[in-house]
Amino acid sequence: MHSVYKQEMMKKNMFNAVAMSFAALSLLFTACSKQESSFQYNVDKFYDLEILRYDVPEFDSLSLQQKQLVYCLSEAALWGRDIFYDQNGRYNLRIRRTCEALYEKITNDQLPITDEEFLLFERYLKRVWFSNGIHHHYSEDKFLPDFSQEWFVAACEEAGVKYDPAILPVMFDPAVMPKRTTQQDGVDLVLNSAGNYYGEGVTQAEAEEWYAAHKDNSAEPLWIGLNSQLVKADNSQFSILNSQLVERVYKVGGLYGEALEHIVYWLREALKYAENDQQKLVIEKMIAFNETGDLKTFNEYCIAWVRDLDSRVDYVNGFTETYSDPLGITGTWESMVNFKDLAATKRTQIISANAQWFEDHSTTDQKYKKEEVKGVSAKVITAAVLAGACYPSTPIGINLPNANWVRKEYGSKSVTIDNIVHAYNEAAKGNGFNEEFMIDDETRALYEKYGSVCGDLHTDLHECVGHGSGKLMPGVTKDALKEHGSTIEEARADLFAMYYLADPKLVELGLMPDNEAYKAGYYQQMMNGLMTQLVRIEPGKDIEEAHMRNRQLIAGWIYDHATNREVEIIDKLEAKGKNSHDVPCEVKHYFKINDYEGLRRLYGELLAEIQRITSEGDYEAAKEMVEKYAVKVNPELHKEILARYKKLNLAPYKGFVNPVYTAVHDAEGNITDVKISFTESFVDQNLRYSRDYSPLPDIN
Ligand code: ZN
Numbered sequence: 001m002h003s004v005y006k007q008e009m010m011k012k013n014m015f016n017a018v019a020m021s022f023a024a025l026s027l028l029f030t031a032c033s034k035q036e037s038s039f040q041y042n043v044d045k046f047y048d049l050e051i052l053r054y055d056v057p058e059f060d061s062l063s064l065q066q067k068q069l070v071y072c073l074s075e076a077a078l079w080g081r082d083i084f085y086d087q088n089g090r091y092n093l094r095i096r097r098t099c100e101a102l103y104e105k106i107t108n109d110q111l112p113i114t115d116e117e118f119l120l121f122e123r124y125l126k127r128v129w130f131s132n133g134i135h136h137h138y139s140e141d142k143f144l145p146d147f148s149q150e151w152f153v154a155a156c157e158e159a160g161v162k163y164d165p166a167i168l169p170v171m172f173d174p175a176v177m178p179k180r181t182t183q184q185d186g187v188d189l190v191l192n193s194a195g196n197y198y199g200e201g202v203t204q205a206e207a208e209e210w211y212a213a214h215k216d217n218s219a220e221p222l223w224i225g226l227n228s229q230l231v232k233a234d235n236s237q238f239s240i241l242n243s244q245l246v247e248r249v250y251k252v253g254g255l256y257g258e259a260l261e262h263i264v265y266w267l268r269e270a271l272k273y274a275e276n277d278q279q280k281l282v283i284e285k286m287i288a289f290n291e292t293g294d295l296k297t298f299n300e301y302c303i304a305w306v307r308d309l310d311s312r313v314d315y316v317n318g319f320t321e322t323y324s325d326p327l328g329i330t331g332t333w334e335s336m337v338n339f340k341d342l343a344a345t346k347r348t349q350i351i352s353a354n355a356q357w358f359e360d361h362s363t364t365d366q367k368y369k370k371e372e373v374k375g376v377s378a379k380v381i382t383a384a385v386l387a388g389a390c391y392p393s394t395p396i397g398i399n400l401p402n403a404n405w406v407r408k409e410y411g412s413k414s415v416t417i418d419n420i421v422h423a424y425n426e427a428a429k430g431n432g433f434n435e436e437f438m439i440d441d442e443t444r445a446l447y448e449k450y451g452s453v454c455g456d457l458h459t460d461l462h463e464c465v466g467h468g469s470g471k472l473m474p475g476v477t478k479d480a481l482k483e484h485g486s487t488i489e490e491a492r493a494d495l496f497a498m499y500y501l502a503d504p505k506l507v508e509l510g511l512m513p514d515n516e517a518y519k520a521g522y523y524q525q526m527m528n529g530l531m532t533q534l535v536r537i538e539p540g541k542d543i544e545e546a547h548m549r550n551r552q553l554i555a556g557w558i559y560d561h562a563t564n565r566e567v568e569i570i571d572k573l574e575a576k577g578k579n580s581h582d583v584p585c586e587v588k589h590y591f592k593i594n595d596y597e598g599l600r601r602l603y604g605e606l607l608a609e610i611q612r613i614t615s616e617g618d619y620e621a622a623k624e625m626v627e628k629y630a631v632k633v634n635p636e637l638h639k640e641i642l643a644r645y646k647k648l649n650l651a652p653y654k655g656f657v658n659p660v661y662t663a664v665h666d667a668e669g670n671i672t673d674v675k676i677s678f679t680e681s682f683v684d685q686n687l688r689y690s691r692d693y694s695p696l697p698d699i700n
Contacts, residue, residue, distance in 0.1 A: 041427040043657055044682045046123045047143075048536075049130050050651035051392060051682045054423040056384055056659055059676050062339060066313050067674040069273040070337055070384050071661050073315045076266035077335035077387035080317070081132075081689055082696040083256045084333050084388040087324065088133035088180060090196045091170045094698045095134060098156065098163045099125045100690050105159040113155065120146040121155075122683075129686040130392055130655055134171065135180035135194060137393050138536060138653055140544055142178050142194070145171060164698070181324050183483055183544055185627075189326035196700075197325045199231025202245065207327060210245045222295035223403055225329040227319045229255055250319060251293030256333075258695040260290045263317065278304065279311045286317060302401040306410045313339045314381070314413075316400065321389060323486055323546060328479065334389035336398070341418050344380035347456070348416065350509050351464045358465045358500060363604035364611040370471050381415045385658050392655025392682070396421050397463040399493075404478040407468065414463035416456070424654060425452065432648050437532050438523070439570075439590040447520045450513070454521030457511060458497045465500075466493030470611050480617030484626045486546035491553050492614055495607035498525055498554070502600045519596055526567060526599070527591040529555025534638050535645040536652045542631050549630035556629035558602045566598035567591070588644065589637060657685050 044051040062070065085092040103125055105111050106118060113121075124145045131137045145152065149172040156163050169176045177194035184192070190204040198207055207230055216222040228247035248255040252264060267287045274280040285301035288294070308314070315338065319331030351358075355373040362369070386394050399414045401407065438444045470492070472478070481488050501521045506512040529551040536548065543549050559567060571587045593599060613621045645652075660680050664673040680688070 039426075039678070041423050044126070045651055046126050048651050049127070049653050049655060050427075051130075052423050052427045052654050052656050053678055054383060054419050054656050054659075055678070056382055056676060057419060058339070058341065058382060059384070062312070064673070065273050066275065066339065068663075068671050069270055069275070069313045070339065071663050071671065071674045072266050072270035072273065073313070073317070073337040074385040074661050076263045076270065076317055077315070077337055077385050078689060078693045079259055079262035079266065079695065080333050080335055080388050081391075082694055083250075083259050084132050086256070086696060086700050087196050087332055088131075088135065089170075089177065089194045090700070091167050091177075092128075092133035093696060093700075094164050095167050095171060096128055096690070097694075097698065098161060098167060099128060100687065101161045102156055102159055104687075105161060106155075111155060111159040117147065117151065117155075126682065126686075129682070132389075132391075133180070134177075138545055139538065139541065140180040140182070141538075141541075142174065142180075144174060148172075181326050183326070189483070193326040195324055195326065197229060197327075197330045199229060199248075201232055202230055204327070206245055211327070211329060220299060220405060221403075223298065223329075224295065226295065226298065226322075226331045227251070227289075227293055228330065249293035250333075252291045254293060255700060256696065258697070262693075262695055264290050267317070275311045275313065276308075278308045279313075282308050289318070299403070299406065302403060302406045303410050306401065306406065306413055309413075313337070316390075316398065320400065320402070322402070324389075326483075328483070328485065332389045335385070335387040336390045336394070336417075337384045338381040338415070338417070339384060341380040341382050344416075344418050347511060348379060348414070348460045348464050350511060351460050354505070354509065355465050355468065357505070358461075358496075359469050361503075361505075362469065362496065362611075363499065363608045364470060365608060365615075368470050368473075368611050368615040370469065373465075373468060379413075379415055380418045382419045383417050385661070386656060387658075392657065393653065394420060394656060396424075397459045399463045399467045404472070408471075412468055414467070416459045416463060420656070421455070421459070423656070427654070431650055433532075433650065436644055436648060437527060437590075439592050443523055446516075447524060450517040450520035451524060453513065453517060454501060454524070457506065458494075458501060458521055458525075461497035461500050462493045466496035469496055470615060472617065473615050476615065476617035481614070481619055481622045484619070484622040487549040487553065487626050487630055488610060488614060488622050490547050490550035492607070492610045494525075494550055494554060495603055495610055498522070498603045499600065499607050502596070519593070522596060522599055523591070523593055525551070526555050526558070526593065529553075530559060530569065530591055531589070531637065531641055532645075534633060534641045537633060537638065539638065539642065540635070541633070543633060549626060553625060553630035554603075554606060557606050557625070558599065560629070561602055561605070562598070564595065564598060566595040566602060567593050587640075589640060657682050660685075 039053075039055050041052050041054075042050070043053050059067070082093060085096060099121075102111075103122070106113060106121070124147070127143060128134060131143075135142050149168055152171070153168070155161075179192060180194050182189055182192045188204045190198050190202055190207050210230060211225055214224045216224055225247070227250040229250075230245045231248055233244060233246045250256045250260065252260045264287050267283050267290075271280060271283050271287075274283060282301065282304045285297060285304050289297045289301055315336065317335040318333065320334050321332050322328045322330060324332045359369055359373045383394070386392070395417070397414065397416050399412055401412060406412075434444050434447060438447060467489070479485060498521070500506065502518040504515060506518075507515055512518065533548055533551055537543060543552055559569070562568070569589050570592050571589050573585050574588055575585055610625075612618070613625070657680060660677045662675045662677070663671045664675065666672045
């Protein structure tokens with residue numbers, strides 16, 4: 001193995017990634033008519049993953065103070081990276097560090113290995129970086145190296161890389177920690193999930209009992225368990241008498257304290273550049289929460305954050321989404337620094353201003369509607385840095401905070417992340433996906449014309465009015481639907497968006513160009529939910545992830561209830577090759593819409609039922625709905641879709657590299673300017689992050 005070759009190979013990988021254009025992320029509306037620039041969106045590709053780059057338009061339009069603020073918040077974001085690795089599995093940091101140490105030895109030519117061996121090893125490490133651990137970020141399944149344990153052990157020993165033997169079965173034995181977060185019916189969800197939200201040996205029953213006993217039923221409840229790991233008392237230095245389980249709280253001086261200290265340092269730096277007093281308060285509350293772990297402070301932070309509407313720069317930094325905890329309580333660490341995209345924000349302001357109209361005119365039962373929809377703020381943002389659970393794979397919209405009572409009393413903030421959506425669109429241009437899966441040229445032309453506007457509006461409606469709509473009946477709590485809560489909630493927001501996409505109101509408000517445009521969105525949503533999102537599922541596997549479940553739930557229910565053939569799946573016999581009479585034929589399935597208005601009625605019907613399930617906390621109905629439509633996959637159709645997709649040579653999952661921010665200092669150490677650059681590779685970025693932002697010990 002020669003390092004020269006390695007560099008060439010890396011260049012070649014880059015070149016291939018750039019030269020070919022890749023997949024439509026099936027969850028997105030991907031048509032785009034924006035002008036292509038010279039910006040390089042495609043960075044790297046391995047396994048089923050592709051790395052893209054996002055632009056940060058308008059960065060240069062920020063004031064110096066805003067740039068300084070972005071810089072400090074970006075540093076606070078990057079310092080949390082290790083936390084997410086550790087939450088994803090207690091061996092992840094050890095595995096990442098061992099592999100990185102070996103990688104550095106190899107690339108410094110201190111270990112002679114073959115090109116083939118290097119390729120297999122490097123792409124495993126890239127996969128670990130992508131997943132922030134050893135489980136696939138989406139399927140949650142553990143992935144195994146393509147090199148053997150014997151090779152790995154010998155390489156480490158030859159290179160003088162020390163390793164903990166405990167990582168070997170975790171890396172190589174498929175039976176050890178096979179799933180990051182399991183939602184499988186009938187098994188102990190805690191014991192069977194590899195995530196590190198519970199100490200070793202803690203059972204689901206014990207954890208649920210503990211949460212039930214500590215639940216806060218006050219009007220402004222503390223989110224007990226949001227920022228802690230539950231462990232057996234006798235395994236813990238925080239032993240408390242008469243208690244079987246104890247909390248290890250995420251805070252300075254507690255669990256993950258080494259990382260939170262750095263985050264606090266940079267939040268303090270950020271305070272110097274805060275744009276106004278409200279933003280100052282937000283940052284101060286986050287500092288205090290990280291220092292004390294006090295959940296009342298967290299509530300104060302949430303309220304302050306919701307009220308900070310005037311600042312151009314904003315951020316998320318902390319324990320936020322709960323999808324990865326099998327019981328849906330503990331927050332996964334994430335960060336995203338961003339600033340308002342002023343032009344595009346106008347669009348969502350119009351939707352927000354009409355929130356009450358949408359609430360009043362939806363198909364849901366009167367008694368489940370909010371009398372007064374308040375505080376639905378909406379904006380379009382430009383992401384400046386992604387970290388933790390937002391890196392490298394990132395959402396295209398955010399709706400926070402998650403506490404229901406805060407949302408009810410103080411509202412919520414919703415954002416669409418425009419530069420990320422734009423990067424997806426640009427990277428997917430001309431990749432052949434729509435040609436393969438859309439039923440005819442007419443549909444594809446419609447989609448190419450209106451797909452982008454439908455995609456934007458779908459996200460806006462989902463985030464700005466979908467999640468914020470409806471109310472719970474007295475006594476019903478947010479967690480009433482338990483493990484099906486996330487799927488049902490996403491379905492509710494999606495259905496709200498789908499129903500209104502076709503409403504003449506959007507044309508009247510100037511958001512939709514005409515009364516035909518919605519058809520592009522309807523076709524895409526149904527085709528994706530019924531067929532094309534299956535490209536992300538391995539043969540024989542169920543659908544696990546809440547957003548994917550939601551999409552199949554909607555499409556499957558509608559397909560089942562389309563008794564007047566509003567929609568159907570048809571098959572076409574097509575020649576396998578071109579220009580020949582004697583090539584064998586194959587059957588391909590296509591989704592078809594016969595009656596768009598009828599389809600809208602079905603979206604409305606399902607919206608009413610999903611709202612009823614949510615408002616009543618009808619767990620049994622949620623379970624039945626999810627199990628019937630959201631989980632199982634038609635194996636024949638799945639096989640066909642995968643085969644057709646494979647021929648396109650596209651990667652179904654995307655992630656991003658961040659830009660690099662460099663602060664320019666004067667003689668006194670003050671930041672006088674912040675430069676942004678877009679040239680770092682995925683490998684270089686992750687090695688740098690591990691070198692410069694890795695404060696946690698191996699074992700936490
Ligand atoms: Zn959502």
